[in-house]
Amino acid sequence: MNFSLASANPLTQDAELGDVLILLAADGLDLGEPLQAGLSLLVKRALAAGHWSTDSGKRLSLYLPESRPAARVELLGIGDGAPARIRDALAKLVKELAVDPLKLAVCFAQDATDAQWTAAMTAIAAGGHVYGTTKPSARGGLKKVLLGAPNAATRKSSLAYGKALVAGMTLAREWANRPGNHATPGMLGDVARHIAAQARKDGGHGQLECEVLEQKQIEKLGMGSFLSVAKGSDEAPRFIVLRYEGADDSQRPLVFVGKGITFDSGGISLKPGAGMDEMKFDMGGAASVLGLFESLRLLRPKINVVGLIPTCENMPSGRALKPGDVVQSMSGQTIEILNTDAEGRLILCDALTYAERFQPQAVVDIATLTGNCVLALGHLRSGLFSTNDVLAHELQRAADESSDLCWRMPMDDVYGKDLKSNFADMANVAGRLAGAISAAKFLERFTGRYPWAHLDIAGTAWDEGAAKGATGRPVPLLLQFALNMAEQPVDFGPSVAQQQSQADKVAAPSRTAKTGKVAKAAPRSKSGKRAG
CATH class of the missing domain: 3.40.630.10 (Zn peptidases)
Known part of the structure; x- marks a missing residue:
């Protein structure tokens, strides 16, 4: 899925936002004064009239003049802004919208935290995912996604993390969705090889x-x-x-x-x-x-x-x-x-x-x-x-x-x-x-x-x-x-068997993991159980 940063805050500036703009607003939304005659003014009127609120999952559809960058706007309340609220509300809406291929913009009305940013990206990926590997008739999906927030310029590392997470989740989702005749053990081996080959092609740190x-x-x-x-x-x-x-x-x-x-x-x-x-x-x-x-x-x-x-x-x-x-x-x-x-x-x-x-x-x-x-x-x-x-x-x-x-x-x-x-x-x-x-x-x-x-x-x-x-x-x-x-590496300490050398309950000889050969049995403790 192609994610990128929106170039401007849609509440205060005009910018290219695609086919549909979803504006995420949490409790305590303050649009400030004076308001420009644009989206911010429409949002304030909707709140004042009681036609919409920032309660989690509350929606209002607006259609803007053709001169505006996005013809359709979906106002979406996210309540206290908790990641779970964002995921639940946004994934449902995106799934509804993505029945047709579209260019989507998702913008926070307030500054977004790393956790909120990631929640929005994973929700968009979940709602916009269309499985088509064995379904040629499948339609819809997202062509491109623009992400925005007042503090979007500081969210570049969050964007990189979110892209990597979404890529991993999408791959996992794709292969788990495939039927057994399209996801055999041999095919899983091929996927693993492809990941490694792509890593070599990409170069960079790590192998x-x-x-x-x-x-x-x-x-x-x-x-x-x-x-x-x-x-x-x-x-x-x-x-x-x-x-x-x-x-x-x-x-x-x-x-x-x-x-x-x-x-x-x-x-x-x-x-x-x-x-x-x-x-x-x-x-x-x-x-x-x-x-x-x-x-x-x-x-x-x-x-x-x-x-x-x-x-x-x-x-x-x-x-x-x-x-x-x-x-x-x-x-x-x-x-x-x-x-x-x-x-x-x-x-x-x-x-x-x-x-x-x-x-x-x-x-x-x-x-x-x-x-x-x-x-x-x-x-x-x-x-x-x-x-x-x-x-x-x-x-x-x-x-x-x-x-x-x-x-x-x-x-x-x-x-x-x-x-x-x-x-x-x-x-x-x-x-x-x-x-x-x-x-x-x-x-x-x-x-x-x-x-x-x-x-x-x-x-x-x-x-x-x-x-x-x-x-x-x-x-x-x-x-x-x-x-x-x-x-920040953590010392997990010794295993249970190492902590309690008398606790190994296995009486049979074991094979070494390295050679597969049968190892000598461990000495018995006073209880008759083998030491680990």
Whole structure:
């Protein structure tokens, strides 16, 4: 989407503003005196007559003389000016206007903050997005967007940030919206390669590299859990590794792991037919990691970041994984499959083991993992799971700053007790209750060597019903977190396993992430449990 700064304040000056001007006004609007005979005078008359107010979402359409730069003006109230108010009101209006291609101007009547500026840009991008990849009849969209405010001259850095964020969200939204036959694991690998190739073409600070591992390479790594999910599909799996190096080699990277199930039928534990089409969105975590790297490509912050995407389909066939099967993960731990529809954790666990080789500052996995999380938090907040208080705090801070909200969930050990199995080191599901937490407790068993957090985005990655489509979340949260760490690095401290050397509950030998070979078992503590 082509964003640029408007050359003048439309309340006081005439300037080229395109086909439609949206004027955003918050509470306390003061137009000053004397008023020119123009838009400012019309706004004051509308307020005085009670035909319009600055309450959030209040609208008034005006048609100006042909001599004015914009023939149509939409006055839009944004209440107290909170980013959420701006997003909700503006996205709805832009979607209504963008049924036809147009040149749009969006201007604040008062000085705008960074957060307001970003909220306006993401709202415009959401409302103006038109998916057309597999819909040739799709019409509308925005040709160009001009942004203005009385203090617009000071918002150039906000504009650059907003452009990068919108680009990342748009890429994530596009690929999550694509149906499974237009977003295969191989195609996701091609997107990742394209991002890296574009970064090399752009030049500038930092390097962005991509490696896409194919099935034989994945087999060589010993990723038996990941590969077990892919067995039922004719589409070959991929393991995507993206590396952005914007800081010194000595700086340990942040690692983001995105679940990339490009279509989830449930496997042998087949999902109900109603709504199964939405399972094309089950690669929302992978899409958000790709979107993050698109944003990093444009911003080039001074930080090192790794993106890991295990991607495959989960399909039923004669070769497919069966309930009761036991598979061995890259860590060496074995898993009894009680439900093949709990497949996301099976591909993530091997990626989490692979992450060890980067000696990361912290690892965050992002996944449309459980319907249980949607029941708990709805579509407003992503679920945040971590036993590391510092990491959880920083992710929560990034969520609040980006208005891409999350909520920290409990991680008491009792929630993982029902993962026990008589036939393997663990089962892949526990009981029906608190399923989002037991899924996180499953993943935790593969993260003892670094600080770790899990984001369950099942409720936030896409909208349902008439508005069905990908949201581009949680790219804003991830980008804000990475930029915060670039600006002021935080010591997340040792992992839980390092803090409590007696707390490792895994009795099986594990494979080293670097070689895939079985490592020697750790010594037992007095309790009989292995030390981490």
